[in-house]
């Protein structure tokens with residue numbers, strides 16, 4: 001093995017603290033230490049390659065109950081030929097990873113399976129999301145989350161309430177402004193029904209678990225609401241719903257405009273879960289984990305001392321107060337063995353490599369052409385040679 005192929009031991013130019021403020025759970029140095037400890041699994045060039053090609057990429061998570069139209073929305077946003085109505089992935093994780101360039105900026109959308117899936121424990125799903133952040137976090141900017149909601153519904157389901165509560169506790173109130181509630185599928189309703197559901201949805205924004213995100217207490221900035229596929233007049237009044245099969249270009253333009261407006265300039269926010277883990281809280285005892293286990297009717301999420309916490313429904317809301325300034329966290333990894341099998345760190349690092357390779361494909365038109373012919377990153381991989389897929393050392397081979 002040549003010097004340039006040695007496992008990574010050199011730290012980057014950033015200080016550990018700067019790296020940690022990338023928004024993720026840990027910095028590139030910590031990732032490099034883990035990778036270096038697992039000799040042979042990845043080399044300096046692979047990690048540097050990922051770093052180079054994912055630099056500045058904005059990561060956006062997509063949540064929502066099954067069937068709300070997440071995949072369809074990502075298909076419209078990214079131009080990828082994703083398979084609607086069924087899940088892709090490798091069995092163990094039903095994630096769709098969609099890289100895209102929108103107005104010249106690189107994005108990765110992570111379509112999550114969501115909480116409440118019959119075949120998956122919620123805490124396991126949370127660990128998957130943690131693993132995704134461990135592997136991709138040091139390379140990308142954790143930019144936001146979309147919560148997709150089917151407009152035909154009358155209320156949030158229990159699983160949706162859990163997802164929104166979990167999101168609040170996982171990200172913390174400073175991140176609420178990065179959350180967009182996407183109301184969807186308006187074209188499936190006739191005009192009269194649409195008005196009725198619009199009023200119901202407005203009520204939900206005030207009375208359901210969405211209220212804390214959309215109208216947070218104190219100094220916190222509110223999340224956004226985006227009605228997908230609605231044509232409005234210049235005053236913002238609703239005119240008509242755009243058919244999801246016949247008006248794809250207009251729906252795509254709207255969705256991309258929304259992403260540009262709210263996510264093009266991300267301010268890095270430290271995730272609440274990271275603050276909790278940094279001060280030694282066990283993963284299972286974090287507010288996010290508690291949000292998964294808490295009874296939806298008997299509890300609520302409120303903000304206290306700058307963090308989202310679970311309270312009993314009968315408990316009084318905390319008085320709005322300025323957040324406590326966090327002490328500098330110790331520079332320890334948040335978990336002893338992030339590379340152990342309980343976390344899918346290596347799977348996600350592989351995905352980071354694939355996303356980097358995807359962006360490496362060069363200029364935009366070539367990428368879009370590839371995207372049109374592929375079903376997300378997993379589909380795209382199928383069109384790559386084994387040389388690329390097995391590449392873990394030396395310079396990157398041509399795809």
Ligand SMILES: Nc1nc2c(ncn2[C@@H]2O[C@H](COP(=O)(O)OP(=O)(O)OP(=O)(O)O)[C@@H](O)[C@H]2O)c(=O)[nH]1
Nearest residue numbers: 065066067068069070071072084085086185188244
């Ligand atoms: N009328 C209408 N149908 C839609 C819209 N978006 C999605 N659908 C349909 O709803 C069904 C589910 O869409 P998907 O995009 O697969 O939903 P999903 O949220 O990804 O579902 P899961 O992958 O199971 O979580 C499909 O039959 C879509 O064609 C929309 O805006 N309008």
Ligand SMILES: [Mg+2]
Nearest residue numbers: 070071085086
């Ligand atoms: Mg889907």
